[in-house]
Amino acid sequence: MKYMLLIHSGAVDADGGAAECTVEDWMAYDKEVKDxxxxxxxxxxxxxxxxxxxRVDPTGDRTVxxxxxxxxxxxxxxxxxxxxxxxxxxxxxxxxxxxxxxxGAIVVRPIADFAG
Amino acid sequence: MDExxxxxxxxxxxxxxxxxxxxxxxxxxASVESVFREERxxxxxxxxxxxxxxxxxxxVASEAIEAALVHWPVDGVPDRPGAWLLTTARRRAVDxxxxxxxxxxxxxxxxxxxxxxxxxxxxxxGDDLPDERLRLFFTCAHPALPxxxxxxxxxxxxxxLTTPEVARAYLVPTATMAQRIVRAKKKIREARxxxxxxxxxxxxxxxxxxxxxxxxxxxxGYAASSGxxxxxxxxxxxxxxxxxxxxxxxxxxxxxxGLLALMLLxxxxxxxxxxxxxxxxxxxxxxxxxxxxxMIEEGRELVVAALTGxxxxxxxxxxxxxxxxxxxxxxxxxxWPQVVALYDVLLALTPSPIVALNRAAAVAMRDGPAxxxxxxxxxxxxxxxxxxxxxATARADLLGRLGxxxxxxxxxxxxxDLVGTEPERALLRGRLRAMEAAGAPEVPGAFGxxxxxxxxxx
Numbered sequence: 001m002k003y004m005l006l007i008h009s010g011a012v013d014a015d016g017g018a019a020e021c022t023v024e025d026w027m028a029y030d031k032e033v034k035d036x037x038x039x040x041x042x043x044x045x046x047x048x049x050x051x052x053x054x055r056v057d058p059t060g061d062r063t064v065x066x067x068x069x070x071x072x073x074x075x076x077x078x079x080x081x082x083x084x085x086x087x088x089x090x091x092x093x094x095x096x097x098x099x100x101x102x103x104g105a106i107v108v109r110p111i112a113d114f115a116g
Numbered sequence: 117m118d119e120x121x122x123x124x125x126x127x128x129x130x131x132x133x134x135x136x137x138x139x140x141x142x143x144x145x146a147s148v149e150s151v152f153r154e155e156r157x158x159x160x161x162x163x164x165x166x167x168x169x170x171x172x173x174x175x176v177a178s179e180a181i182e183a184a185l186v187h188w189p190v191d192g193v194p195d196r197p198g199a200w201l202l203t204t205a206r207r208r209a210v211d212x213x214x215x216x217x218x219x220x221x222x223x224x225x226x227x228x229x230x231x232x233x234x235x236x237x238x239x240x241x242g243d244d245l246p247d248e249r250l251r252l253f254f255t256c257a258h259p260a261l262p263x264x265x266x267x268x269x270x271x272x273x274x275x276x277l278t279t280p281e282v283a284r285a286y287l288v289p290t291a292t293m294a295q296r297i298v299r300a301k302k303k304i305r306e307a308r309x310x311x312x313x314x315x316x317x318x319x320x321x322x323x324x325x326x327x328x329x330x331x332x333x334x335x336x337g338y339a340a341s342s343g344x345x346x347x348x349x350x351x352x353x354x355x356x357x358x359x360x361x362x363x364x365x366x367x368x369x370x371x372x373x374g375l376l377a378l379m380l381l382x383x384x385x386x387x388x389x390x391x392x393x394x395x396x397x398x399x400x401x402x403x404x405x406x407x408x409x410x411m412i413e414e415g416r417e418l419v420v421a422a423l424t425g426x427x428x429x430x431x432x433x434x435x436x437x438x439x440x441x442x443x444x445x446x447x448x449x450x451x452w453p454q455v456v457a458l459y460d461v462l463l464a465l466t467p468s469p470i471v472a473l474n475r476a477a478a479v480a481m482r483d484g485p486a487x488x489x490x491x492x493x494x495x496x497x498x499x500x501x502x503x504x505x506x507x508a509t510a511r512a513d514l515l516g517r518l519g520x521x522x523x524x525x526x527x528x529x530x531x532x533d534l535v536g537t538e539p540e541r542a543l544l545r546g547r548l549r550a551m552e553a554a555g556a557p558e559v560p561g562a563f564g565x566x567x568x569x570x571x572x573x574x
Contacts, residue, residue, distance in 0.1 A: 085308075085310070086309070087258075087260060087308050087310065088309070088310050088314075091260070110306060110308065
């Protein structure tokens, strides 16, 4: 069963990384996920100032705006998709993620399965 | 009132248990299910474990029980009723899966993965059915489920209550409760909350959640937070029954012994807790001759088990406090120094302003109202005590005992604004009148505060 771990960072330092953990922490975690054979995909997102929002209204007109900016405290900083047997295992992997520490949080969401 | 409420503990849910339920228009299934209350829980747990789907398990468990009601009166009760029920239910499930191949394929995948996660599935049914209910306890109390639904799901799946019964217990419409249970089951299925017992390393983290669910069922039934009935005895009895089942499954867990002890020691006072008109009778004024001595004795033995062989836990300590009250002939001869000492231990285990409030009430009994009031005043800025009526009531009582009647009356009015249940309101109105009347008799001691009971330490 596939789960997405949405990595929400709380406090962000000057480089846009989560304040509570180091690059080494992330590299170690990434290696663990891949060595365990559960990695499906995962990306780290670029700084929020690079984000652009697109909306299309009913007439088909496109509105492009800069942002959104971090008005909310938590910013989606990246994700993993992992394939594990059940929610308990997924929660264990989420708990080990450096992004879960300090002011960060991991939201665990099952990937919808339309095959069944 | 529910027959079950007045009846003795019936560990096997004796037939006829639910016959007086009085659910108007109760379906056949409802009455059948109440006959097989505990069997249903065992059956459900085995089926959920086997098929990995609570809905399917519930459907075929009900069908098997219905089949039993048709066949057993004619053919006689089989030698191993549990095995009969499980075999019948499993056949029904297999039939259903044959008819719905897509569903079957999905469940098959689920099951392969579940077995991968849990490499030692129990041996097939032999003479003794493996008791799979422990898994179901942990699933129903899973922290990923909404806290308010864990108790409902536990009552539905493990206590064998029907959805209308659970709804009545929580004073919500059946449709609302049905919706909540469906949503919780959907999360179990779709987020795949496993049916598994946490490993020994996880147990210390997960067991308190299960105990909390049972205790919340007890407190919900005991000190109803709203509505006119002060005690909903049925829920308190259900919580005790669930704790007994769990204790058979985890006999070495001392905090579980403590929880069962705590509930028994409080529940032993049930007959004395309300008067003939349904009014509240506080610990000070209760007729202790009406306390259930056998239940107290059982609770005391469990307290010893809970506090022997390791560091004390919160339920064990609360049970010890309840035992001190239950052992005393009256309020005056209660061992208050020991009660205060136990509150000190409890406060170290679970630092909470509610525990501190209860400790202050006990100090007032040991050292006098002024000492208790001084401690309460230190707690006045605690956010959790603002809007907490037992705090206002405790202050009012101590002020009254110190003769500061105007301040006491003000504090009673404050408490009245906060209290939910009608019996508690009636009690406070009585105290307020006593304060306002010149030369009125003194109000009872500080331990007459509803919130001074250990039940209120949520």
